Amino acid sequence: xxxxxxxxxxxxxxxxxxxxxxxxxxxxxxxxxxxxxxxxxxxxxxxxxxxxxxxxxxxxxxxxxxxxxxxxxxxxxxxxxxxxxxxxxxxxxxxxxxxxxxxxxxxxxxxxxxx
Numbered sequence: 539x540x541x542x543x544x545x546x547x548x549x550x551x552x553x554x555x556x557x558x559x560x561x562x563x564x565x566x567x568x569x570x571x572x573x574x575x576x577x578x579x580x581x582x583x584x585x586x587x588x589x590x591x592x593x594x595x596x597x598x599x600x601x602x603x604x605x606x607x608x609x610x611x612x613x614x615x616x617x618x619x620x621x622x623x624x625x626x627x628x629x630x631x632x633x634x635x636x637x638x639x640x641x642x643x644x645x646x647x648x649x650x651x652x653x
Contacts, residue, residue, distance in 0.1 A: 554574055560566045561573045568576070584590035619626040619633070 557571070558573045558575060561568045561571050581590070584593070615629070615633075619629060
């Protein structure tokens with residue numbers, strides 16, 4: 539049974555080994571891809587200093603603020619589109635265009651505009 543779990547983790551283990559070896563060997567610059575050992579050390583330092591919890595709380599605050607803004611604007615927009623056919627005709631094209639855009643692909647745009 540334990541061999542079954544090992545087989546399922548071979549790809550993950552190989553990925554972590556490559557991730558550690560490529561920056562260490564200089565094939566990939568550590569500036570672009572830090573090895574997992576350095577990432578883990580930085581994580582431990584952030585946890586020990588208490589700084590990680592500050593960053594987590596700020597990130598959660600931003601996420602909840604964004605969610606609240608989306609709810610406040612999009613629920614009324616949805617009701618307006620449902621109640622008024624003319625409003626739906628005008629706004630549906632934009633809504634459908636934005637629906638097809640992956641959120642991850644918008645991440646660099648958000649960073650550009652919001653820092």
